Amino acid sequence: MKLIKLDAIDSTNDFLKSLSSQDELENFTVVTAENQTKGKGQMGAKWSSETGKNLIMSVLVKDFLFDNEQVFNLSIVVSLAVLDALKSLNIPDLCIKWPNDIMSYNKKIGGILIENTLKSDGRIVSVVGIGINVNQTNYKDLPRGSSLAVISGKTFDKENLAILITEKIQEKIELWITSSSLFWIDYFNSLFKKGVPMPFKNLQDKNFMGIIQGVSPIGKLQVLLEDDSVSEFEIKEIQMLY
Structure with missing residues (x-):
């Protein structure tokens, strides 16, 4: 595993994409940064972090996805790898x-953004x-939001965590062929607020009640509605109100 450590960068994802x-580049090359000036979340949302306090990393993954219909498989692998770490x-x-x-209790402690290039x-x-909130403690x-330090009362070594997460990603990718169905089950069992009535908001700013039933093979959220129908939603088409 090749580790590239940077002090400050606009985006570790952009840097690694340019490098690749x-x-x-060696598969599973990792880039970390102490500060990221243009951090990104899902669908272009901004993500910011106190300098030096949190884990900001990007990992190169090759030879896993071979079809656009499979891209959510990598999301499952990575999110479960982070949970294991x-x-x-x-x-x-x-x-x-x-x-x-990534949640602990009802607080967000991390997020994942996967960008694929054909x-x-x-x-x-x-x-x-x-991005993992590690040693930052101010969330006013x-x-x-919260962090590992707030939740556990301890500080953590960010580099060790980056290495551990990458090792977990490698392990799960190696096991995917024989264990993909188990990973899907693990992912569903790990879903926040699954199986309980929850308020949601749609793109029209209309609130409605629903129950998370699962996730489709291409990553759409499946929600049981009050009329007993099940609808599927893309990222940003639905917001959970919790």
Whole structure:
């Protein structure tokens, strides 16, 4: 595993994408940064972090995805890998808020942004951006945010966590062929607020009640509605009100 450590960068994902287009980079190359000036979340949302306090990393993943219909498989692998790494640090009550926010109790402690590039030879090369709130303790402007330090009362080594997460991703990718159905089950069992009535908001700002039933093979959230029908939603088509 090749580890590239940066002090400050606009985006570790953008840096790694640029690097991977120029060189034949080793699979699972990792880029970390102490500060990221243009951090991104899902669908272009901004993500910011106190300098030096949190884990900001991107991982190169090649030779796993071979079809656009499979891209959510990598989201499952990565989110479960992050959960495994955090469980080993005794972080309590972990779950995944669809599609891949990492939660402890009702607080968000991390997020994942996967960007896929289709190469001219048909290969899909993925850059997996992971942000984990590690040693930051001030969340006065983010009432739904928290960190490993706030939850556990301890500080953590960010580099060790980056290595651990990457090792977990590698392990799960190696096991995917024989264990993919088990990973899907683990992902569903780890979903935040699954199986309980929850208020949601749609793109028209209309509130409605629903129950999370699962996730489709291409990653859409399946929600049981009050009329007993099940609807599927893309990212940003639905907001959970919790």
